[in-house]
Amino acid sequence: MATPITGCWVDGTFGAGGYSKALLQSGACKVLAIDKDPTTKVFLKGIQNVYGDMIKYYNQSFADMEKNEEIASRDDIYGIVLDLGVSSMHLDNPLRGFSFKESGPLDMRMGNQPGPTASEIINLCSEATLADLIFFYGQERKARKIANRIVRERKKRKINTTLELAEIIRALVPKNFKKDPATKTFQAIRIAVNNELKDLCKALVFAEKKVKKGGIIAVVTFHSLEDRIVKDFGKIMSGKGSPTNRYSPATSRVNPSLIPINKKPVIAAVDEIEKNKRSRSAKLRVYKKVSDSPSGVLAKIEFPEVELGI
Ligand SMILES: C[S@@+](CC[C@H](N)C(=O)[O-])C[C@H]1O[C@@H](n2cnc3c(N)ncnc32)[C@H](O)[C@@H]1O
Structure with missing residues (x-):
């Protein structure tokens, strides 16, 4: 600097x-x-x-x-x-639920906030909300397909772990030599969990x-x-x-x-x-x-906001 x-x-x-x-x-x-x-x-x-x-x-x-x-x-x-x-420290500790490389609980909370956890979002949000969230926060083109598959899978059994979620996504998103196919969806869920x-x-x-x-x-x-x-x-x-x-x-x-x-x-x-x-x-x-006082502008920056509805 x-x-x-x-x-x-x-x-x-x-x-x-x-x-x-x-x-x-x-x-x-x-x-x-x-x-x-x-x-x-x-x-x-x-x-x-x-x-x-x-x-x-x-x-x-x-x-x-x-x-x-x-x-x-x-x-x-x-x-x-x-x-x-x-x-x-978050990514390397599977118990925090951020890692798609090792199995851990679907948590993803950075702090002590009560919720929602990643598990609540994955298991309770509507298919449309999941799709919006994965699309806007993960910039994932296959968001609708992923949301649909998550909802189908969770009807069979609750999705409990990071690896279970990652496997659902990996079955849909083609492998890319640079990034794990689950990267974008995990980013999306994490952004939502932590606001x-x-x-x-x-x-x-x-x-x-x-x-x-x-x-x-x-x-x-x-x-x-x-x-x-x-x-x-x-x-x-x-x-x-x-x-x-x-x-x-x-x-x-x-x-x-x-x-x-x-x-x-x-x-x-x-x-x-x-x-x-x-x-x-x-x-x-x-x-x-560069000024003595704040600009006085209400700088409400636009960004995609997805209501979780849970
Ligand atoms: C990339 S790490 C920072 C690493 C740090 N600069 C260092 O030198 O070790 C990001 C940190 O920010 C914290 N964090 C993320 N969002 C936050 C927020 N809204 N308020 C306070 N801390 C936050 C995370 O818990 C994490 O510890």
Whole structure:
């Protein structure tokens, strides 16, 4: 990042603490770290051993940053960073229900939220809802066929495990040498379970209000739905989004509140992809706050919303 790291930062996706640590190492004097998965707290100790109370940890969703008293009351937040999606700890532990490689319960909740779980969605949602969800959140062309097969199979017996679901999909979607045929459907279910797109929109709107002038909003996305949301938000806030958005005022363009630091999103270099396969789909977008006050625009970004009906 070309902009110097300084002041107080919010790391909205603490995970194993890699970003928080890097921020402190690079000059941040305080990091307020958030993760909705309480198991991530184990990574706090190692950072506290070096940086003491320069780091604080909160088990909550980044969608609720405004409810966090410390964050809400501070007027010196210099940067907010989000490294979206699931962590390798989620994917590598079959008991969390994210993996289609090993059998586990169909759960997929990142945090302690009561539900719905992936099992509830797969076994209770209507065929039409499942089809919409897999189509819009998974961008899976065979969504209708998959939804139909899921409903036929669950009439015979409840679908309990990740492998049972993956096998149903693999029987329908042709093999692809790059991706498991179940990838897109699993992404769709995970997004629905964790309310990921709505949470991202809420966090962006809050971040634009909260970060001080000269400060930074940086977001790493892992699929095009997320990236589209961040890109559209950046466009609206930098005064370049045409006010076709049905939620924004249909009058003039917005005075720029944010400017993009890079014209194009930053993607991982080849050697990084070799070390960390997941980084191949990562895109980093960085914005700088250029005004003293929030834009005043109600930046309700459009994205496909599927009502679960359960
Ligand atoms: C890709 S990992 C982040 C890895 C982290 N940057 C690191 O260096 O280890 C994403 C993390 O964000 C968390 N997460 C996802 N959505 C969240 C949300 N709405 N609120 C808070 N944490 C969230 C996940 O639980 C996961 O731990």
